[in-house]
Each structure stands twice: as structure tokens, then as C-alpha cells.
Amino acid sequence: MAVRPVQVNIKxxxxxxxxxxxxxxLGWSAYHPGVTTYVGPAGGLIWPxxxxxxxxxxxxxxxxxxAKNRVHLDLATTSEAHRAELVERVKALGATPVDVGxxxxxxxxxxxxxxxxxxxxxxxxxxxxxGPIAAIVVDCADPRAMARFWGEALDxxxxxxxxxxxxxRSAEGTGPYLEFLRTPDAKTVPDRVHLDLLPRPGDDKEAxxxxxxxxxxxxxxxxxxxxxxxxxxxxxxxEFCVLAPS
Numbered sequence: 001m002a003v004r005p006v007q008v009n010i011k012x013x014x015x016x017x018x019x020x021x022x023x024x025x026l027g028w029s030a031y032h033p034g035v036t037t038y039v040g041p042a043g044g045l046i047w048p049x050x051x052x053x054x055x056x057x058x059x060x061x062x063x064x065x066x067a068k069n070r071v072h073l074d075l076a077t078t079s080e081a082h083r084a085e086l087v088e089r090v091k092a093l094g095a096t097p098v099d100v101g102x103x104x105x106x107x108x109x110x111x112x113x114x115x116x117x118x119x120x121x122x123x124x125x126x127x128x129x130x131g132p133i134a135a136i137v138v139d140c141a142d143p144r145a146m147a148r149f150w151g152e153a154l155d156x157x158x159x160x161x162x163x164x165x166x167x168x169r170s171a172e173g174t175g176p177y178l179e180f181l182r183t184p185d186a187k188t189v190p191d192r193v194h195l196d197l198l199p200r201p202g203d204d205k206e207a208x209x210x211x212x213x214x215x216x217x218x219x220x221x222x223x224x225x226x227x228x229x230x231x232x233x234x235x236x237x238x239e240f241c242v243l244a245p246s
Contacts, residue, residue, distance in 0.1 A: 001208055002155030003197035003242060004170070005178060006048040007038070007056045008073065008136060011192045012114055013064060015057035021113045022055050025075070025090045026132040035059055041131075047246070048198055051174045052131055056196065064114050064192070068100055068139075068185065070238065071193040073118045074107075076127040076134035083108070087120050116193060126177075133176040136195070139183040140236055146180040149235050152215050154178075155200065190222070191239040196229075198243045205230070205244050212242065 012018040016030075019037030023030040031038045031045040039055040040046065047054070077083040087108050091097075094113040102109050106122040119137075121127065127134035140146050147166040151158050156168040156178065168178040199208045209230045213219075220231040220239055228244040 001199070001203050001211055003153060003199050003208055003212070004155050005053050005136070005195050006198040006243070007054040007196045008071070009194050009196045009241065010055060010057045010114075010116060011060040011062070012037075012057045013060070014114070015059045018057040018112065018114055018116075019055070021090075021093050021095075022057070024093050025086075025095075025112075028132070051170075051172075053133065053136065053176055065189045066115070067189045069117055069193045070139040070185070070187065070191060071195070072116070072137050073133055074127075074135040074137055074179075075118060075120045075132060076130050077121060077123050078128070079123055083120055083122055090120070129174075130176050135177040135179045138178070138180045138238060139185055140180045140238070141182065141186075142236070143180045143182050145235060149216055150178075150180070153197075153212055153217075153234075187237050194239040194241065196241045196243055199245065201245065205242060209242050 010018055015037040019030040019039050022039045028039050029042040031040065033045065037057040040049050041052055075086065077086055090110060095110040098109050098111045098117055100109055100117060108120045109117060110120065111117050121134055143164060143166040144161060147158060147161040154168060155171060157171050158168055160167040164182045166180045199205050212232060216235045217232040220233045222231055224231055230242045231239065232242065233239050
């Protein structure tokens, strides 16, 4: 039994606008299966995608906070020319430069149309085959502790664990990486961006939720009411949801 990341959930005042931004930034398509806007590879909606982790922009009434998100996306590039072109293209779509204390770095830190941070990376060989999203990056206090929890929770392969980072990728070696990076920042507001996880076909969702609780996950009440998914938090209070197979 295990779960896998299937989408990055972004709480949005205008999910259509956020979804449109990310679809154009990634070269993917925006789909509207219900009240949310799902962003995935072009060519028709396939959910869950067998390779990539999609984006699901979800409508919320709360105003956007100014606190830095604890989860962000790193975008891959193949050359310096591609990096420069992508930066200019996303700026034209409404992205704005932001300073999160990065100093002088070879990548570019930006925010989407509702202020969600992301990075356009310089070319790196490790991300040459990930698709447009190189990595889903999560701020944390203790990557080794996160490796213990998430290493048991996910069916992805742990590639690296050290004092400053823990890194996973799908067992098939496809799609983006998941990286927990040590940062000094503590959680101050509810997460605007989180992972949505899905049990493998044939696995029981409630049994999987029980297994995650036994590993140290705690129940989370976000006012979601009676819904088919379960909201949880990991041992460092990162929010995530376990979805029901559709």
C-alpha cells in the first residue's frame, strides 16, 4: 500500500485565471471538470496522468496572504536561451519578480497572477527529462524526519536524504522530482499550495488514510465538510489530501 502525488492543489480567488496562467506557462491545457480548473498535458483530459503531476486550481473565498508559500514549483529549461525566453513569456502572462531572500542565484524567482512563488531554473542535467515541471519543492525544518514519514507514505523512490534535503521521484523515473529542502521559515498561515495524493488502483482509500495516520499524519479540518477526500497534515504540519479514486 502507498500513495502517489497526482496534482498540486492551489487555492485561488480566481481559479480560471490561475489555471490559464499555468497552462500557458507550462505549454499544457486547462480543463474544467467541475468547479476547479485542472492543468495537465495537452491532448485531452487524462486523470490521473500516468507520468506528470498536474495542477488543480480550487476556488476559495479567503483573500490571498502575503506569507511565502511552503510549497512551490521549479520549472525546467534546456538552455540559457530557453530560460530567458520562458522568463519573458511568463512575465507577459502576468508573473512578477519576487524577493524571497534568494540573493544572487542563477535561477529566477517569480510569482504567478495570485502571488504564488515559483522558480525558472537554469539548465540542469538532472531535470533534462522531467517535462516542464522540474520539481515540486517543499520547505521543511528537518529533511531527515520528512524522509522517514514520506518515504513510508509514498510509492516514489527516495533518491537522496541529507541534513539539508530529501529528494524523491516516481519509481518509473518519469515526471518531476519531489524535494523537501531545509529552511528556517515556520508555518504562520494555512497552506495555499499543497499536494493531493491518490492510492494505487485496487488499494482502499480509508485503509490508506489509516496507514498514514499510523505513520504520524494528523486529521485536518479546513471546513471541508462531507467530501470524498481526506485532509491530513504530516509531522511538520504540511497539509495534504488523500483523494478517492474516480
